Amino acid sequence: MESTIKQQILEAEETLRQAMIRSDVEALNELISSELLFTDFLGQLVTKQQDLDAHASGAIKIDDIALTELQVLPVQETVAVVSVRVYITGSYNGNPASGNFRFTRVWSRSPQGTWHIIAGHCGTIA
Structure with missing residues (x-):
């Protein structure tokens, strides 16, 4: 079961990466919970709608996201935690x-x- 969850999360992470690069608001909308609690690298809380709006308006433009580390920790059958360096x-x-x-x-x-x-x-790496 753990390996199945890890594989599903790896696939979801890749879908997220591609959606962020394409600013695919429809895909991002499906991947992000409406109850999202996200803290950006400046320490500001960002809502799902703010994230979607930034992609839709072109304020955020991502050319590439290169992964250098990715760890998946299944916690339960319905929860997993990911740490990724990009x-x-x-x-x-x-x-x-x-x-x-x-x-x-x-x-x-x-x-x-x-x-x-x-x-x-999200945190910056010096």
Whole structure:
């Protein structure tokens, strides 16, 4: 069971990565819980709608997300925690914004069997 959950989360993480690069708001909407609690690298709480709006408006433009580390910790049959180190290239509000970051995400599986991000945190890596 643990290996199945890990595989499902790895697939969800790749779907998320691709959706972020394409600013695919529809896919992001499916992956992110409406109850999302996400703290960005500035320590600000970001809602699902704020994240979707930033992608839809073009404020966030991601050219690439290169993974250098990814760990999945299944907690229960319906919860998993991910720690991932990434190098992101892109822009924010038209200004270049690239760097090394570590994300922690909590995924929860719905009664329908789909995985959604319910919480997350991002930090910069010096």
